[in-house]
Amino acid sequence: MTTEQPKPADPPVAYPLPPHFQHYNGGTFPPPPPPPGVYPPMFAYPPPVEGHPEGGPPPGLIMFHAPPGMVYAYPPPPGQLAFAVPPGAPSPSMMKPKRKQVKMACTNCATACKRCDEARPCERCLKYGIQDSCIDGQRKERKKGVKRGPYKRKNKGMDPTFSDGEFPQPAPPENGEWQAASSNGSPPANASTTAAAIHAVAQFAAPPEAGAGYYPLYYPPGHFVAQIPEGQEGQPQVVQYFMGGYPPPYGYAPPPGATFVSAPPPLPGQPVEASNSSDKSAEPAPTTNGVVIAASDGADPLSRKRGRISNGTPGKSKKTKTSDKDPGSEDVDADKEDSDSLPSN
DNA sequence: TAGCTCGGACTCTAAAAATT
DNA sequence: ATTTTTAGAGTCCGAGCTAT
Ligand SMILES: [Zn+2]
Ligand SMILES: [Zn+2]
Numbered sequence: 092m093t094t095e096q097p098k099p100a101d102p103p104v105a106y107p108l109p110p111h112f113q114h115y116n117g118g119t120f121p122p123p124p125p126p127p128g129v130y131p132p133m134f135a136y137p138p139p140v141e142g143h144p145e146g147g148p149p150p151g152l153i154m155f156h157a158p159p160g161m162v163y164a165y166p167p168p169p170g171q172l173a174f175a176v177p178p179g180a181p182s183p184s185m186m187k188p189k190r191k192q193v194k195m196a197c198t199n200c201a202t203a204c205k206r207c208d209e210a211r212p213c214e215r216c217l218k219y220g221i222q223d224s225c226i227d228g229q230r231k232e233r234k235k236g237v238k239r240g241p242y243k244r245k246n247k248g249m250d251p252t253f254s255d256g257e258f259p260q261p262a263p264p265e266n267g268e269w270q271a272a273s274s275n276g277s278p279p280a281n282a283s284t285t286a287a288a289i290h291a292v293a294q295f296a297a298p299p300e301a302g303a304g305y306y307p308l309y310y311p312p313g314h315f316v317a318q319i320p321e322g323q324e325g326q327p328q329v330v331q332y333f334m335g336g337y338p339p340p341y342g343y344a345p346p347p348g349a350t351f352v353s354a355p356p357p358l359p360g361q362p363v364e365a366s367n368s369s370d371k372s373a374e375p376a377p378t379t380n381g382v383v384i385a386a387s388d389g390a391d392p393l394s395r396k397r398g399r400i401s402n403g404t405p406g407k408s409k410k411t412k413t414s415d416k417d418p419g420s421e422d423v424d425a426d427k428e429d430s431d432s433l434p435s436n
Numbered sequence: 437t438a439g440c441t442c443g444g445a446c447t448c449t450a451a452a453a454a455t456t
Numbered sequence: 457a458t459t460t461t462t463a464g465a466g467t468c469c470g471a472g473c474t475a476t
Contacts, residue, residue, distance in 0.1 A: 192447050192467045204442060204468055233450055233464055242453050242461045 197225045 193207050199216050200207035207213045212222030 190446060190468075194448085194466095196467060201467075203440085206468055228466095231465065235451065237451075237464085239452055239462065244454080245461070 195227050195230060198228045199224055201228055 193209055196207035197211070197213050197216060199219075199221055200213060203215075205215060207215060211227075212225040216222045216225035
C-alpha cells in the first residue's frame, strides 16, 4: 500500500493536460499538479473517443493514464488475461497537439517551407516586408479515375489513434501467455474485440531525453470497471491497479486497491537498474497481478525503440528550389519568439 | 551563432471502395 | 446514399549548412 517515501530529487516532469482531456469532469480532473520536483501521480482516465456523442468513452472502457518516465510493465502471471498495447500508441499525456496547417500557404512561405497563416499579407511576409508578393498559389485538383486496390477493413467507431486493426502482440514469454481481453475481462472473440480492449489501455512514453521507448502495459483480468454508471459517462473511473509513484503529499492517493511501489521487481533474466528515485530499497512488489508501474528513469528492458510511426507515405512531389533567394526563413514554433533574418533583397 | 535550405514527417481532404 | 479507407498534394518542422 501507500508507503512514505523520501521526496524525490528528480527534476520536475512536465505534465501538461492534453486539451482533449479538458472536457472530462469539467476539466477538474486530474487534481492540481504536484509541487515542482515531484513526479506527478497516475490516473485512470476514460479514453477520449473521437466522434463519440458525448466525447466520452464507451461504457466499460478505461484508459490508464500515467505520466512519462514512470512506467514499467511486466507480463502478467501465466494464465492471466492481459491487455497489450499497440506499438507506437502514445500516452495521452504525451500526445502532442496535432500540427495545424493553413489551407493554402502564400507562395513565399510555401517556397521557404515555413509556416504561413490565413491573413493575406501573412505575418511572415509582413515581417520581411514582402507583403506585395504575398499571394496564394494555385492548388492542383486531385487526379480522378485512379483505381485502387481493395481496402483493408478496419474497426469502425474506434479512436483512430489506437485502432490500427492489427499490430504485433508482444512475444509471449516462455512461462505463460499474454493475451488480450475485452474490457470486461472476457476473452476476445475476434480481432475487433481485441482492438476494443486495446483501446482501453494506454501506452506510455518515456521522456525523450531518456532515449527510451514506449512501454507496453498489461492488465490482469477483473481489474477493469466493467460498466460506467449511468450518467457518469465521461467521468474518470477508478480501476484497481498497481502503480508506482509518490504517495501523498508528494503524489496523490492511489485508488482503492492500488499500491505504490518504489521500484519494479527485476524482470526474469533481466536485472532492472535503479529507478530515478534515490530510494529504492523498499520494494513491495505486488503479487496480486503481474503489473507493476514504478517510477523510473526510462530505462526499461521491455521498452520499444521510440520512433515516429510513419504511415509509409512516400513523401510527395518534391519541389526543386535551389537558388531562389527567399527573404526570411529560419522560423521557430508559433508560440516561441521568432527571429528571422532581414530580407536580403 | 544566426539565418537559410530542404528532406521528409505530418496534415488535410477528396476520390475510391465498402456498407447500409 | 453513406461511411470508411486511401493516398495525392501541400504545409512546415527541424537537422545540417553557410555566412558573418
Ligand atoms: Zn505566408
Ligand atoms: Zn505571405
